Amino acid sequence: MKENKLLVASAHCDGPCGVYDPSSARIAAEAVLSMTKKLNALEIPEPSQKEAYIQYLNTFARYVAIKEEQAHIAKTEILVLWTDYFKPVHLEKYPNLHDIIWKATKLCSSCKVHVSEEEANKLMQAVEEIHKIFWETKGRDITWFTAS
Amino acid sequence: MKENKLLVASAHCDGPCGVYDPSSARIAAEAVLSMTKKLNALEIPEPSQKEAYIQYLNTFARYVAIKEEQAHIAKTEILVLWTDYFKPVHLEKYPNLHDIIWKATKLCSSCKVHVSEEEANKLMQAVEEIHKIFWETKGRDITWFTAS
Amino acid sequence: MKENKLLVASAHCDGPCGVYDPSSARIAAEAVLSMTKKLNALEIPEPSQKEAYIQYLNTFARYVAIKEEQAHIAKTEILVLWTDYFKPVHLEKYPNLHDIIWKATKLCSSCKVHVSEEEANKLMQAVEEIHKIFWETKGRDITWFTAS
Amino acid sequence: MKENKLLVASAHCDGPCGVYDPSSARIAAEAVLSMTKKLNALEIPEPSQKEAYIQYLNTFARYVAIKEEQAHIAKTEILVLWTDYFKPVHLEKYPNLHDIIWKATKLCSSCKVHVSEEEANKLMQAVEEIHKIFWETKGRDITWFTAS
């Protein structure tokens, strides 16, 4: 028994509706990187400076929550491509596909556990690699760009 | 492609089921104000007082999460009235409607970003104004009251 | 191990922020009743009338989803009052409290399983009874009204 | 009081993290259009053909859920741009901004209520218009493309 309050949607990925786009993973990874930078850039007040300290903790908690969430979205979007879009025929052409995906998802976790620009940049590179493989399999030439 | 794990409900607002009530926004705004006050009222222990400091950070993190969530619910409930309930005929009677809504949603964000009773009180006033407009368009006289 | 993708909020109910209001349960129960009526009122076309049949099934699916969701919200809101607001002192004054709540939540399930105005009306009555008990314990006289 | 089980995230939109991209709304709108087409293309078996009819209803229910969800995501993503990205300075340059957004969100609802390619195409056009305005305000020239 599980409560399952939320209807897990029919996940149009396995509709199938055919609308896959690695942009979703890229946008989330960008936000992870942005939040990581901002967390490291915040000045830390002394607990004795009450007003400033409250503002600091409020901002810190919010940025961590955003980083956490965006890392999770990045992971989820990467996994959707793996479980729903990629087929055995793609695996033949990209025999490292499973490993590329696995490592990319582990980078998402690493970005949660740490506040590390290095890890966040590695995640961006992993997403870019997946972007290239994805569009190659579609035979389309879509330029990689970032929104930020 | 997007994962879309959660089935976004048919939002009975656009069912349409006809059950609109600005109380939902008001209850959320009240909680934002309550949490803001409590966050400012917490005494901050020194990091060296281990047990008290852990309790403080636990409580702080929880209150920020509640404030964040309730501000988001308030924003969502206000937007539902705007996108689903209000029609062009209401806009004619209340030509500032778009702006009133826009500013109210921006107050929700401001209550997230800060720990400010002033902003939280402004949000309560904005919700009260929307309450008045809403019930006027329904031709009903519903008294504004708060639960707390 | 569970995935736990969604941060279950600190549920301001156990913040505690003190902002409880049975209106939330009432609004959801009203929507259940409204959807139940609309589902029964829809005319059923023959499967051979393709366009009308598609429109019927689309509307039906949406109304069921809304009914399901609102019944779940009503249940959740009732349970929040029970687990977070009501204290042993209230139980002494209302010795049937546990049973009143239990039966009300079972009515929520019943409204999901059936498309029955009778069950939906019973749910409305159960919520009204909880409304009365709740405001009595607060010593406030809040009139019961419906939004629809 | 509201239960608020899910922590509404700090919505990095109002973090602010600065990572806005109308692609999210576009991907969702594409899925709405795709599902609408597929729903209309399904052949309807007679209820007496048990196996085929069960398969039909299963597929239909799933596609409606996906359409509903994606229309909701499109709406949400459009509103995030409106409430979090756009500032008074943009409103001066695009005095119809409020109305463009309002109508786009109403198209999302319309795509839920109907199974209409016409409405879904109008939504795609509305999202394209918002894409153009958005990137103009950023002074960047990002080509509009679709993933499907």
Next chain:
Amino acid sequence: MKENKLLVASAHCDGPCGVYDPSSARIAAEAVLSMTKKLNALEIPEPSQKEAYIQYLNTFARYVAIKEEQAHIAKTEILVLWTDYFKPVHLEKYPNLHDIIWKATKLCSSCKVHVSEEEANKLMQAVEEIHKIFWETKGRDITWFTAS
């Protein structure tokens, strides 16, 4: 930009809190099988039998939603083990691990797309295989059992 309304939790799996248990995937897979059987067992009334037909469509829509959701949960729980619990050392011992997981997740999709006891039974077998591998890596002997 993405709205990210829900705070994606810190996913205790990558806390790490060390509490992994394939029971969660098994419970969900059991529910998928149960719903599949019930969907096939429902008697289909003629659309002309209004009351019975409404009841049928209500039950059908609910069962599909539960099947969809549980298949999604099963998939998610399987992926959590893969991305968060399994480490390179396990891959050495179970070189087919990636493929076992990939195929199990594709069975989850298949259970959504069809109303097939055969697919649901295959999913149960896949989960049992993962259960065995998992507990072997922990060096514990936990008996496989089902709740239903």
Next chain:
Amino acid sequence: MKENKLLVASAHCDGPCGVYDPSSARIAAEAVLSMTKKLNALEIPEPSQKEAYIQYLNTFARYVAIKEEQAHIAKTEILVLWTDYFKPVHLEKYPNLHDIIWKATKLCSSCKVHVSEEEANKLMQAVEEIHKIFWETKGRDITWFTAS
């Protein structure tokens, strides 16, 4: 009116699909206990040690979020058994059932409010008691075990 963005699923508990299993509550309670211990075990750096302090706050925020979420899941899973599985016939045999459930849910809240191993252990005991009652009513002898 309520927005109700998420389709509250048909909650297979009241499908009914017959797949109930108190393991879900137990797994969540284990995670609460694990997170509580880890929160208390973290060393607290001085705010002046910038890098260490940022890492501490990131970890702390994540662990609180996991504890919060898991306590909420435990509560929800316990309530599902109460509202959906247990019937009047069980109440006759276990006349304290309502109270056992009520107190268990209040322990979930207590585990959120505090960072207390004592409370977390009490929750584990409460879940074990519910496990025993549950399997007794099913006439099955399922051994209590923990995954961690």
